[in-house]
Amino acid sequence: MVEWLIEPLTYGFVVRGLIAGMLASISCAMLSTFVVWRGMAFAGDAMAHAILPGIVLAYILGISYFAGALGASVIAVVGIGLISRRGKLREDTAIGVMFAGLFALGILMMSKVAAFQDLNHILFGNILGVNTTDLTIMSVVAGIVVLATALFYKELLVTSFDPAHSAAIGLSPELIRYGLLSAVALTTVMAVQTVGIVLVLALLVTPAAAASLVSRRLSRIITLSIVFSVAATIAGFYGSYYLDFASGPSIVIVLTLIFIICWMSQFFKNWLLKFAF
Amino acid sequence: MPREEEVPALAIEQLNFRYPGTAADALKKISVTIMPGERVALVGPNGSGKSTLLKLIIGLEPLQSGSISVYGHTSTSCRHRVAIVPQRSTVDWGFPVNVQQVVLMGRYVHIGWMKRPKKEDIEAVDKAMEMMNITNLAKKQIGDLSGGQQQRVMIARTLAHDADLLLLDEPLNHVDINTQELIFHTLEKLSGEGKTAVMSTHDLGILPVHFSRALFLDAEIIADGAVSEVLTAENIARAYGFEFHGKPEEHQWLNG
Numbered sequence: 001m002v003e004w005l006i007e008p009l010t011y012g013f014v015v016r017g018l019i020a021g022m023l024a025s026i027s028c029a030m031l032s033t034f035v036v037w038r039g040m041a042f043a044g045d046a047m048a049h050a051i052l053p054g055i056v057l058a059y060i061l062g063i064s065y066f067a068g069a070l071g072a073s074v075i076a077v078v079g080i081g082l083i084s085r086r087g088k089l090r091e092d093t094a095i096g097v098m099f100a101g102l103f104a105l106g107i108l109m110m111s112k113v114a115a116f117q118d119l120n121h122i123l124f125g126n127i128l129g130v131n132t133t134d135l136t137i138m139s140v141v142a143g144i145v146v147l148a149t150a151l152f153y154k155e156l157l158v159t160s161f162d163p164a165h166s167a168a169i170g171l172s173p174e175l176i177r178y179g180l181l182s183a184v185a186l187t188t189v190m191a192v193q194t195v196g197i198v199l200v201l202a203l204l205v206t207p208a209a210a211a212s213l214v215s216r217r218l219s220r221i222i223t224l225s226i227v228f229s230v231a232a233t234i235a236g237f238y239g240s241y242y243l244d245f246a247s248g249p250s251i252v253i254v255l256t257l258i259f260i261i262c263w264m265s266q267f268f269k270n271w272l273l274k275f276a277f
Numbered sequence: 278m279p280r281e282e283e284v285p286a287l288a289i290e291q292l293n294f295r296y297p298g299t300a301a302d303a304l305k306k307i308s309v310t311i312m313p314g315e316r317v318a319l320v321g322p323n324g325s326g327k328s329t330l331l332k333l334i335i336g337l338e339p340l341q342s343g344s345i346s347v348y349g350h351t352s353t354s355c356r357h358r359v360a361i362v363p364q365r366s367t368v369d370w371g372f373p374v375n376v377q378q379v380v381l382m383g384r385y386v387h388i389g390w391m392k393r394p395k396k397e398d399i400e401a402v403d404k405a406m407e408m409m410n411i412t413n414l415a416k417k418q419i420g421d422l423s424g425g426q427q428q429r430v431m432i433a434r435t436l437a438h439d440a441d442l443l444l445l446d447e448p449l450n451h452v453d454i455n456t457q458e459l460i461f462h463t464l465e466k467l468s469g470e471g472k473t474a475v476m477s478t479h480d481l482g483i484l485p486v487h488f489s490r491a492l493f494l495d496a497e498i499i500a501d502g503a504v505s506e507v508l509t510a511e512n513i514a515r516a517y518g519f520e521f522h523g524k525p526e527e528h529q530w531l532n533g
Binding site: 171 | 356360361363369372373375378379385390391418419434444446
């Protein structure tokens with residue numbers, strides 16, 4: 001058993017993949033709570049899709065895909081802000097327009113330049129294709145996201161619960177919202193490597209969704225989200241290594257199973273309580 | 278240097294505001310001065326700009342023209358002295374926080390950004406919860422409470438905040454009679470200590486008992502003064518767009 005667990009870790013690229021997966025899942029889980037409770041799931045999914053042209057462009061230019069993805073996510077965040085800011089359109093409409101437009105552009109670019117195998121990796125993730133540069137950038141980004149969430153925990157709490165009070169005490173709810181959106185963008189870029197564009201949403205939503213079924217304390221929801229997310233990543237990673245499954249879907253399936261277990265446990269708890277009293 | 282009591286708690290001059298993309302002014306030529314210790318009722322029909330006015334004071338909407346000052350400072354540089362109990366619909370009651378965490382939010386402006394609460398903050402929170410009779414609810418989720426209990430939590434938050442100017446946006450909606458009495462009792466106590474309260478409300482019947490002054494708003498100020506002077510049948514008819522047909526003695530209660 002131990003051998004079974006250790007064997008994959010003798011290869012450098014496998015260890016890098018596992019570390020990358022952990023970094024992505026921890027950052028995603030950290031933000032997941034706020035994404036779920038502030039109803040930002042759509043924004044998160046949109047962000048994941050909108051970075052596609054950046055990744056393809058980076059591929060064409062031969063630069064780090066991370067730089068390309070970051071550039072595209074900045075364009076997406078600013079674009080959404082500009083369209084919805086004090087205008088006639090609702091924000092989810094603005095997000096929809098940017099999301100579809102940028103994703104279409106990415107697909108178009110990809111159809112002209114990239115081979116199918118690369119396309120597959122971008123859309124569905126390739127946890128074993130992480131190089132050292134990517135890993136360094138990912139560590140920095142994960143560090144920023146985790147640190148920022150911890151430092152601004154109080155501020156995230158008050159702007160989520162009561163924007164009027166936060167404005168009254170001089171904390172702009174808009175500023176925190178854009179900060180959070182940027183953090184989601186950063187995390188998305190990171191998670192694309194492990195689960196791919198199409199499934200990033202699962203890492204941003206499912207951990208906190210599952211945790212919220214088990215606990216109603218914010219700090220515990222965050223902790224549980226991280227535990228669920230890391231567990232799913234490890235399980236998915238070994239599944240991917242031994243059974244030759246694509247890493248993204250493996251991770252997401254495990255995460256979804258965890259969600260189902262949490263959902264069932266809640267049902268059984270109610271059921272047991274009913275009979276106990 | 279004027280004495281503190283002579284500096285208005287709130288001074289608004291020539292305030293105009295229009296929501297982007299709309300054709301009419303939400304607020305027109307609002308000028309009003311409120312002194313420390315006053316308890317002012319803000320009345321007017323739906324959409325008359327009551328909430329907008331309060332949002333402008335706390336900076337949730339940007340100032341377009343005119344000026345707002347709080348205790349002689351621009352309202353943006355005087356954050357620690359203004360507290361708001363917002364309209365119920367703007368609060369996410371389902372968000373996973375407990376009562377204690379919400380009351381602690383009143384201390385945030387004293388704690389400072391990115392820092393953790395100190396012992397004195399926790400003490401202020403405990404005291405505020407005790408005053409509003411919610412100590413036993415401290416660990417309960419805010420979403421599990423009744424409307425009246427939730428509103429007591431919000432008042433406790435402003436007590437922990439220890440602000441000098443209290444803005445309350447329709448705090449009496451969905452509130453039981455005991456909580457309503459507790460809210461007024463608390464406001465009266467605070468104004469006795471020199472603090473100022475501005476409350477928007479639809480409940481005109483309570484005005485004469487609990488407020489020293491009323492402000493009748495319908496995009497512009499229709500009337501401003503003692504409650505009995507403001508709540509005339511003519512003003513109400515003008516603002517709400519209907520006429521009273523009864524004999525004068527039948528709406529005597531409105532005149533206090």
